[in-house]
Every structure is written in structure tokens, then in C-alpha cells.
Amino acid sequence: MGVIARYREFLPVGPSTPEVDLHEGSTPLVPSRNIGRALGLSRLFFKYEGLNPTGSFKDRGMVVAVAKALEAGSRVLMCASTGNTSASMAAYAARMGVRAIVVVPSGEIAMNKLSQALMYGAKVVALKGTFDTALEAVRDLTSRYPVALMNSINPDRIQGQKTAAFEVVDVLGDAPDYLLLPVGNAGNITAYWKGFREYHAAGRSTRLPRMVGAQADGAAPIVAGHPIANPRTVASAIRIGNPASWEGATSARDESGGLIAAVTDTEILAAQIRLANTEGLFAEPASAAPLALLFRLVMEGKIEKDSTTVVVLTGSGLKDPDAALKNVEPPIELDGDARTLAKVLKL
Numbered sequence: 155m156g157v158i159a160r161y162r163e164f165l166p167v168g169p170s171t172p173e174v175d176l177h178e179g180s181t182p183l184v185p186s187r188n189i190g191r192a193l194g195l196s197r198l199f200f201k202y203e204g205l206n207p208t209g210s211f212k213d214r215g216m217v218v219a220v221a222k223a224l225e226a227g228s229r230v231l232m233c234a235s236t237g238n239t240s241a242s243m244a245a246y247a248a249r250m251g252v253r254a255i256v257v258v259p260s261g262e263i264a265m266n267k268l269s270q271a272l273m274y275g276a277k278v279v280a281l282k283g284t285f286d287t288a289l290e291a292v293r294d295l296t297s298r299y300p301v302a303l304m305n306s307i308n309p310d311r312i313q314g315q316k317t318a319a320f321e322v323v324d325v326l327g328d329a330p331d332y333l334l335l336p337v338g339n340a341g342n343i344t345a346y347w348k349g350f351r352e353y354h355a356a357g358r359s360t361r362l363p364r365m366v367g368a369q370a371d372g373a374a375p376i377v378a379g380h381p382i383a384n385p386r387t388v389a390s391a392i393r394i395g396n397p398a399s400w401e402g403a404t405s406a407r408d409e410s411g412g413l414i415a416a417v418t419d420t421e422i423l424a425a426q427i428r429l430a431n432t433e434g435l436f437a438e439p440a441s442a443a444p445l446a447l448l449f450r451l452v453m454e455g456k457i458e459k460d461s462t463t464v465v466v467l468t469g470s471g472l473k474d475p476d477a478a479l480k481n482v483e484p485p486i487e488l489d490g491d492a493r494t495l496a497k498v499l500k501l
């Protein structure tokens with residue numbers, strides 16, 4: 155069952171909304187086995203969004219936005235993307251038989267995300283510039299032509315993405331104390347906060363979490379308090395200098411008593427490897443940013459040891475193997491039999 159069927163009563167869908175479903179959502183909330191213990195946190199969980207049908211959380215919002223676009227009669231869908239949004243939009247467009255056009259910053263997106271958009275049959279334009287320039291062009295174009303804008307400024311995207319907060323509460327039985335996630339264009343932090351508030355208002359939880367957002371040092375406009383013209387970070391998914399949902403992010407932070415802070419690329423890659431090596435969870439670099447921030451916050455004593463903490467792993471590590479491979483030993487090249495193998499392996 156996808157998120158529309160599962161959370162229908164909380165979504166802006168009705169009898170005339172077409173059925174769209176790739177069985178997105180219902181991703182596991184995996185308890186930490188080793189990192190929590192090492193940090194002294196008794197209740198640390200990972201929301202493993204990489205297990206969505208196209209490998210990131212984007213499917214939750216896209217399924218609702220595509221259903222609503224079809225309901226409104228759209229036949230051409232368009233988005234700007236650092237990769238995951240385009241993969242997701244292209245998949246749902248393919249399934250529903252409508253055109254998909256994606257604009258990505260040229261040379262800036264992970265190979266496997268690009269291959270997804272192309273395989274699902276989207277028209278891909280690699281535009282010179284940053285994600286922010288791509289989004290500006292897409293906003294402009296979709297305001298002039300009968301083409302549906304599928305970025306998270308489309309409120310239906312936020313509606314769908316809030317279902318991740320519902321799932322966290324459904325599994326834990328209440329909201330966590332802290333929810334940590336990466337912040338790029340800032341749609342997701344906006345969506346989680348909306349989801350937690352709506353569930354709370356509906357009596358499904360007794361409290362609200364503190365929202366903790368992680369940006370990358372070279373792409374941290376919200377932390378800096380002004381747009382960044384040339385965002386730089388290894389975490390290409392959140393290489394964004396002027397988030398569209400800026401206000402949604404700062405409201406989530408301030409209303410929840412949370413914080414948004416930046417971590418370095420070195421911290422991001424160290425967290426990514428530690429997560430894979432000690433938990434068996436492979437997430438893309440952007441998804442490791444909140445974990446890197448968690449390490450720092452625990453060290454600074456800012457997170458109580460008995461708190462319930464959820465880190466959202468927004469995208470699969472398989473999305474961006476190039477970023478990961480730079481940081482591990484290459485395979486051992488060998489021409490030999492079991493004996494030479496045993497010798498090399500020091501068994």
C-alpha cells in the first residue's frame with residue numbers, strides 16, 4: 155500500500171483524484187545497534203528512506219503531487235533537481251504515461267540519479283549553473299506554459315512528504331524528542347514539522363519533537379542567514395544556495411525549539427562510512443550530514459542520553475557510488491588460487 159491509501163484522511167485527495175501508487179513509504183525505522191551505544195544514547199533510530207521505490211524520500215511527496223497534477227489535467231510535469239526529485243518524478247510520470255522534463259545543474263548530479271531519470275524516460279536538460287539557477291528557470295517556464303511545477307514549492311509535495319512523520323509516530327507510539335535531517339531546498343524539514351503538528355493535533359501523539367537540520371559548510375545559507383551564490387559540498391543532493399522553503403525551515407526550527415547547523419564535508423564522509431561500517435546502512439552523503447551533526451551535539455552535551463532520537467537517512471548510498479568509493483580501500487587485485495588468497499588475507 156502506498157502513502158495515499160495509507161494516510162488518505164490526512165491528504166488533499168478525493169474521489170476524483172487518480173490512483174497513483176508505487177508502494178512508496180512504510181520504510182523501516184531501524185534501531186541503532188552500535189552508534190547509539192557508542193554515543194551513550196539509549197534510543198537512537200534511523201528512518202531508512204533509501205528503501206523507497208526510487209531510493210529516496212522524494213517518492214512520498216511525488217506520488218501526491220503527480221496524482222493532483224493529473225487530477226488538474228496536466229500532461230507535462232517538470233522539476234529542477236539535484237537528482238533525487240528528478241528520478242522520482244520521472245518514475246511516476248512513466249507509470250502514469252505523462253511527459254517528464256527535468257532540469258539539473260550541469261555536471262553536478264550523481265551518476266546513478268541521472269541514469270534513473272533517463273531510464274524512466276524523462277527529457278533531461280543539464281543546465282549550466284547551480285540548482286538555484288535551474289529552479290529559477292523552471293519556475294519561470296512553468297508560470298508561462300501549461301507545464302506542472304513539481305518541485306517542493308508545490309504544496310502537494312509537502313503534503314505527501316509529511317507522511318514520514320506519521321510513520322515515525324506510528325512506530326514509536328509517540329513523537330521522538332529529536333528528529334534530525336539534512337536541509338537542502340528545505341521542503342523536507344517543512345513537511346516533517348507539518349506532519350508532526352497535524353498528528354499531534356489529531357491526538358496521535360502527546361508531544362512534538364525538536365527539529366534539527368543539518369546543512370553542509372559550503373552550502374549553508376540558512377545557517378549563514380543569507381543566500382550562497384556558489385554552494386560547494388560533496389553532498390550534491392544538498393548543494394543549494396537559496397532554499398525555496400527557507401521560511402518553512404526556520405519556522406520548524408524556531409517553533410520546535412530546535413536548531414539548524416552546518417557540518418564539514420570531512421565530518422559528512424566520516425559519518426557516512428561509520429554508518430555503513432557499524433550499522434550496515436549505506437546512505438548517500440547528504441543523508442550522513444545529520445548523523446555528523448548528531449556526533450557533534452552529543453559531544454557538546456546538547457542531546458540528553460535518555461532521549462529518543464531519530465536520524466532520517468533520506469537517500470540510498472547506491473545513488474552516488476563515486477562519492478563513497480573515494481573513501482574506501484579499492485578491491486585487492488589478485489591472480490591466484492585459494493592458497494594465495496588465504497595468504498593475502500592473512501588467514
Ligand code: F0G
Nearest residue numbers: 235236238239338339340341342468469
Ligand atoms: N537528502 C537527499 C538525499 C536529497 O535528495 C535532498 C534534496 C535532501 C536531503 C534535502 O531535502 O531539499 O527537502 O531540504 N534533494 C532535492 C532534489 C533538492 O532535487 O533531489 P530538502
